[in-house]
Amino acid sequence: MSSRGDRMVQAMRLRGMTKQHALAFAIGVNESTVTRWKNDGPMSVEHAVMLCTALDISLDWFLTGAGPIDAPRPQVAPPCSESGFLASMRQADTALSEQSKLLLAAFIQSIVTKQQGL
Structure with missing residues (x-):
């Protein structure tokens, strides 16, 4: 199974974000913080959510490797008759x-x- 850092790099590639500083800027952290995450360093839940939002990926997939990579789409209610x-x-x-x-x-x-x- 891949590590959280490996999944982050995979998601960055998939989303066309080739530079760590671009992700750091999108989340509002230092590039060294992204490097630490890439090496499976500690990460707050708030930062995990922000990273998943920035990369449009599933939090479950990012944290555990389970399920699909894509973030779930909100259910749109059918038009109300x-x-x-x-x-x-x-x-x-x-x-x-x-x-x-x-x-x-x-x-x-x-x-x-x-x-x-x-």
């Missing part, structure tokens, strides 16, 4: 406090007003 919207509003009506309902109604009204150009 009118009946789905109304069902959601019915659920909100039973789940929300009166104050929350008033705020939600005001928010929706502000969107509708803006859309109508009023």
